[in-house]
Amino acid sequence: MSASQSAVRSRAEAVAVSRTFDWMILFTLFFVVLGGYHIHYMLTGGDWDFWADWKDRRLWVTVAPIVSITFPAAVQACLWWRYRLPVGATLCVLGLLLGEWINRYLNFWGWTYFPVNFCFPSNLMPGAILLDTILLLGGSMTLTAVVGGLAWGLVFYPGNWPIIAPLHVPVEYNGMMFTLADLQGYHYVRTGTPEYIRMVEKGTLRTFGKDVAPVSAFFSGFVSIIIYFLWHFFGKWFAKTDFISDDEL
Amino acid sequence: MKLIKDKVAKLSFVALLVTMTAAIFYTPTASAHGEKSQAAFMRMRTIHWFDLNWSKEEVAVNDTMTISGKFHVFAGWPETVDKPEVSFLNIGIPGPVFIRAGSWIGGQLVPRSVSLELGQTYDFKVLLKARRPGEWHVHTMMNVQGGGPVIGPGKWVTITGSMGQFTNPLVTLTGQTIDLETYALDNIYFWHAIWYAIGVAWLLFWAKRPMFIPRHIAVSSGKASSLISAGDKKVGTAFALGTVLILGVTMGTTNEKYPVTTPLQAGLMRGIKWIEMPAPTVDVKVEDATYRVPGRAMQMTLTITNNGDSAVRLGEFNTAAVRFLDPDVLEDESGYPDDLLAEEGLTVSDNSPLAPGETRTVNVTASDAAWEVYRLADLIYDPDSRFAGLLFFFDEDGNRQMVMVDAPLIPSFI
Amino acid sequence: MAATTESVKADAAEAPLLNQRNLYAGLLLYLVFYSFIRWYEGVYGWSAGLDSFAPEFETYWMNMLYIELVLEVVIASALWGWLWKTRDRKVMSITPREELRRHFTHWTWLVMYGWAIYWGASYFTEQDGTWHQTIVRDTDFTPSHIIEFYLSYPIYIITGVSSFLYAKTRLPTYSEGLHLMYLVSVIGPFMILPNVGLNEWGHTFWFMEELFVAPLHYGFVFFGWAALAVMGVVNTEVMAISKLLKKDLA
Numbered sequence: 062m063s064a065s066q067s068a069v070r071s072r073a074e075a076v077a078v079s080r081t082f083d084w085m086i087l088f089t090l091f092f093v094v095l096g097g098y099h100i101h102y103m104l105t106g107g108d109w110d111f112w113a114d115w116k117d118r119r120l121w122v123t124v125a126p127i128v129s130i131t132f133p134a135a136v137q138a139c140l141w142w143r144y145r146l147p148v149g150a151t152l153c154v155l156g157l158l159l160g161e162w163i164n165r166y167l168n169f170w171g172w173t174y175f176p177v178n179f180c181f182p183s184n185l186m187p188g189a190i191l192l193d194t195i196l197l198l199g200g201s202m203t204l205t206a207v208v209g210g211l212a213w214g215l216v217f218y219p220g221n222w223p224i225i226a227p228l229h230v231p232v233e234y235n236g237m238m239f240t241l242a243d244l245q246g247y248h249y250v251r252t253g254t255p256e257y258i259r260m261v262e263k264g265t266l267r268t269f270g271k272d273v274a275p276v277s278a279f280f281s282g283f284v285s286i287i288i289y290f291l292w293h294f295f296g297k298w299f300a301k302t303d304f305i306s307d308d309e310l
Numbered sequence: 311m312k313l314i315k316d317k318v319a320k321l322s323f324v325a326l327l328v329t330m331t332a333a334i335f336y337t338p339t340a341s342a343h344g345e346k347s348q349a350a351f352m353r354m355r356t357i358h359w360f361d362l363n364w365s366k367e368e369v370a371v372n373d374t375m376t377i378s379g380k381f382h383v384f385a386g387w388p389e390t391v392d393k394p395e396v397s398f399l400n401i402g403i404p405g406p407v408f409i410r411a412g413s414w415i416g417g418q419l420v421p422r423s424v425s426l427e428l429g430q431t432y433d434f435k436v437l438l439k440a441r442r443p444g445e446w447h448v449h450t451m452m453n454v455q456g457g458g459p460v461i462g463p464g465k466w467v468t469i470t471g472s473m474g475q476f477t478n479p480l481v482t483l484t485g486q487t488i489d490l491e492t493y494a495l496d497n498i499y500f501w502h503a504i505w506y507a508i509g510v511a512w513l514l515f516w517a518k519r520p521m522f523i524p525r526h527i528a529v530s531s532g533k534a535s536s537l538i539s540a541g542d543k544k545v546g547t548a549f550a551l552g553t554v555l556i557l558g559v560t561m562g563t564t565n566e567k568y569p570v571t572t573p574l575q576a577g578l579m580r581g582i583k584w585i586e587m588p589a590p591t592v593d594v595k596v597e598d599a600t601y602r603v604p605g606r607a608m609q610m611t612l613t614i615t616n617n618g619d620s621a622v623r624l625g626e627f628n629t630a631a632v633r634f635l636d637p638d639v640l641e642d643e644s645g646y647p648d649d650l651l652a653e654e655g656l657t658v659s660d661n662s663p664l665a666p667g668e669t670r671t672v673n674v675t676a677s678d679a680a681w682e683v684y685r686l687a688d689l690i691y692d693p694d695s696r697f698a699g700l701l702f703f704f705d706e707d708g709n710r711q712m713v714m715v716d717a718p719l720i721p722s723f724i
Numbered sequence: 725m726a727a728t729t730e731s732v733k734a735d736a737a738e739a740p741l742l743n744q745r746n747l748y749a750g751l752l753l754y755l756v757f758y759s760f761i762r763w764y765e766g767v768y769g770w771s772a773g774l775d776s777f778a779p780e781f782e783t784y785w786m787n788m789l790y791i792e793l794v795l796e797v798v799i800a801s802a803l804w805g806w807l808w809k810t811r812d813r814k815v816m817s818i819t820p821r822e823e824l825r826r827h828f829t830h831w832t833w834l835v836m837y838g839w840a841i842y843w844g845a846s847y848f849t850e851q852d853g854t855w856h857q858t859i860v861r862d863t864d865f866t867p868s869h870i871i872e873f874y875l876s877y878p879i880y881i882i883t884g885v886s887s888f889l890y891a892k893t894r895l896p897t898y899s900e901g902l903h904l905m906y907l908v909s910v911i912g913p914f915m916i917l918p919n920v921g922l923n924e925w926g927h928t929f930w931f932m933e934e935l936f937v938a939p940l941h942y943g944f945v946f947f948g949w950a951a952l953a954v955m956g957v958v959n960t961e962v963m964a965i966s967k968l969l970k971k972d973l974a
Contacts, residue, residue: 068820068968075972076520078824081742082965083521085831086958092838093909096845097951100916103850104945107936111853117574132952139955143962144525145537147546148516155509160846162502168851172766173405173858174442174473178495180854186505187553190512194550198543219557223564224501227494229571231483235412235419241482243575245490247421248409248478251857253934255398255453257423262576299908299952302960304901348862404774405858444770458933459860526962527970685777 090136095156098132102157108260110161111169113179113228114246116221117261122277125183126214127284129157133192133213134289137205138296147197149296154189158182178228179245187220188213202293210289214282218274348461350689351388353630355698355716357452358382359462360628363644364448369440371471374411377401377450378435380585381462385429386698386716392456394426396578401436402449402461407469408438409478416583423455423578430584431712440469441476463631465647484570501560512549587712591618592664592703596717597671599697601690603723607677608697610715614670620705621663627656627676629699630686634676636661639704652678663706690721741821742828750836754879758843761871764788769855769867776863789870796878803886811893818896824968826894827961833887834957840883841913844876845948856934864924877917884910897964905956912950919943 069075102110105128109121137149161182169180195209196202228242239247246259362379369375387393399413399420413420413436426432438448446469450462478490528537597611616622625640626633633646634655642651659673681687689697698716765773772780812818818826848871855868865874888910891898898906926940 066820067972068824069972072972075969078741079520079523079969079973081828082523082831083517085835086522086962087517089831089834089838090954090958092842093951093954096841097948099846100849100948101945103853103936104941105937107850107853111936114574135952136955139959143529143959144522145529145534146516146521146525148513151509151512155506155513158502158506160842161850164847164850167762169854172769172851173854175406175854175857176491178493178498181498181502184502184505186509187557190508190549190553193512194546197538197546198550216553216557219561220505223560224498226564226568226571227497229573230486230568231570231572232480233483234480237419237421238483238572238575239421240572240574241480241488241490241493243421244480248411248490249406250401250403250408250410252400252402252405252860253459253856255400255423255455255459255933256421257396257398257453257455257578258933258935259576261574295949296952296955299905300955300959301905302956302963303904305904306901309902402860404770453933461860522958522962523966523969524973527966527973
């Protein structure tokens with residue numbers, strides 16, 4: 062074997078090989094990240110994501126962006142600095158939403174019969190597009206953290222409002238007022254989730270006017286900035302290529 | 311050969327799809343519920359359900375049935391379970407096979423959590439509308455924050471018909487008539503599809519060109535800046551601005567389309583009315599109680615004093631939803647679940663009428679296979695070996711008095 | 725001319741760089757297997773899985789648990805043993821083309837790992853959430869746990885460790901030392917399985933409601949983060965493959 066011996070027979074083959082690796086890498090990255098991100102998200106913000114009657118103006122808006130900016134920040138750190146690919150956030154969110162939708166349809170609906178209009182996931186895509194495009198245009202982690210992180214929190218509610226607004230129409234039922242989402246929670250029996258578990262509209266409800274969602278979104282954006290920084294560094298650490306010696310194991 | 315291979319591949323795929331579909335539309339025939347796992351003391355010393363009635367044993371899809379009755383919140387509530395200050399009247403069914411069309415405690419609708427008082431008795435009703443065909447075990451159930459689900463007795467109910475026919479019509483406060491089963495579904499699919507497509511478009515814009523190896527070579531040889539062109543930045547700007555634009559426009563159109571929306575409704579309901587029970591005129595003292603493991607029987611020595619003005623007899627001992635009756639005094643006519651009913655399970659050494667002012671010490675035995683079947687016998691392995699239950703006394707006119715008992719229990723293994 | 729003909733013949737006879745049949749067969753194997761599992765739980769979850777004290781639960785679910793545990797131990801030992809026993813002791817002297825071929829085989833393993841992780845961490849884990857809404861948890865071994873914890877997790881563990889062993893025993897890149905992120909990406913998700921001990925301990929001690937975001941579950945979250953270490957593996961692989969292709973791509 063000579064050191065100059067080539068692994069491929071032609072430039073065309075080299076290009077084809079490189080392209081095949083692209084797809085295999087993308088597939089693996091997509092599904093492994095999907096798995097990790099999904100398990101993280103369902104166990105830190107899952108209940109808000111599972112049910113329409115958890116999608117409130119306060120805690121859902123606050124919690125969901127904060128816990129979901131994690132993986133996008135980390136994957137961006139790898140794909141941007143090593144490959145100048147501004148797709149980290151979109152890749153994560155496409156994965157997460159695919160995993161969630163398959164589950165909500167085949168299992169929440171297909172196995173246990175909760176209607177899909179009660180158990181659809183939250184939409185994280187607008188924030189992901191903004192996070193990736195800000196990274197592309199600014200080329201800076203700090204800018205992406207501050208502007209992108211804030212945007213991630215701020216656009217979460219507007220990105221979901223067209224989806225959930227119909228379920229916030231009020232209805233009178235047996236002498237009490239409900240939103241349709243509340244009524245779904247009451248009608249479609251969740252044997253394991255009593256009403257008091259629901260973390261919605263907590264607090265003294267003393268606010269300046271009735272619109273608390275923007276305040277929640279602003280706070281969420283602020284925390285998302287910090288989480289972005291933290292997870293960007295996690296991402297860099299996870300992207301390392303170091304070896305340890307056999308006896309260090 | 312290839313043709314055959316293709317055919318086999320195609321057929322396998324069709325078979326796969328058929329199996330998945332079959333699984334999804336499968337109608338079950340039998341199933342129970344996991345109430346037996348609950349520690350016996352949880353069932354004996356928390357919520358006592360009685361006077362229960364399941365209005366139907368068979369119900370067609372879209373028809374309704376009720377479960378009604380009373381529950382007593384036991385005053386000797388165990389220390390290991392949080393007090394029922396935040397509780398929710400649930401229903402123990404396998405998911406939404408019925409929808410809960412209404413639930414009331416003391417005549418008050420209770421869609422939210424309530425605060426219950428120890429030592430009080432409440433009446434309740436749950437209205438169910440059948441949704442998914444099958445044979446289901448329908449339980450009463452109270453969830454207690456810090457305690458978990460406290461499951462009451464269950465009865466088999468059959469739902470007939472087809473789930474495809476189920477509807478859940480409502481009229482909103484804005485005057486719109488809807489079917490909550492499918493309401494807004496198209497809207498949800500539509501927006502998720504649109505945004506997913508935008509995400510896929512962004513990813514493909516980058517994935518359509520060589521991704522990892524050539525880009526790594528460029529970055530590591532200091533040519534990273536060559537990887538992002540002015541055109542890329544223009545496309546990026548278009549995606550960013552487009553996203554903001556879509557968000558702005560859809561916020562506006564949504565608010566126009568749904569001008570009236572309200573926040574989710576939440577909050578604890580206090581001041582639930584209980585039943586004003588007259589103070590019992592029968593006084594019961596538990597002298598001792600043993601559980602005989604081989605005989606599947608509990609024996610109690612009770613000293614009963616009748617302070618009332620009519621003679622009484624002991625007719626029923628009710629614990630953890632199992633009812634032990636003395637057939638000479640009481641026969642069940644409510645259609646109570648057979649497996650929880652010991653029609654001749656109560657034996658009293660002297661159950662002749664106890665005259666007013668009289669005191670008598672009697673041996674009472676409650677025996678039935680239910681002790682084992684419902685795993686109440688496991689009480690002897692509980693960390694707090696006490697039992698509790700309701701005793702029902704009857705006078706000649708059929709008037710009933712309820713007396714709680716709560717005492718230590720000694721197991722007998724021989 | 726004769727030499728050229730010979731070389732063309734040798735090329736034609738040579739194994740392809742990527743064995744596509746293995747790749748697609750592997751993907752299909754997991755898909756068909758898990759579709760069968762989904763069918764099984766769809767039917768027997770409802771008819772035999774609601775009451776863990778019923779005799780049919782023992783028949784359809786506990787027996788499944790015992791069988792799968794035995795099979796997993798057997799398959800893991802056989803597969804890992806075989807990978808180790810057939811290791812290449814002269815890994816540093818393979819030709820660049822053989823090395824490239826092995827990178828493709830390695831990536832076939834990694835694709836399977838991604839696929840297995842999807843089924844375990846995403847599909848069956850979130851599915852467990854909906855089953856908990858349907859039953860009253862009356863055992864540690866609910867039908868969804870028997871599939872999630874004790875089938876889908878071991879399968880991705882077996883796949884991940886096999887992938888790691890393949891790289892370690894057949895690729896020059898990994899022959900000396902241990903790749904830290906590879907270890908993290910395999911051992912981290914593996915640790916989710918022992919973490920089931922914490923989960924069941926918590927659920928048994930305090931009869932808790934089915935709150936998915938309960939802090940008791942954060943152990944799963946922490947180990948789920950380890951999935952990100954796949955980025956380190958991707959980077960190392962890209963560096964190694966770039967070295968093989970660099971002059972031809974230029």
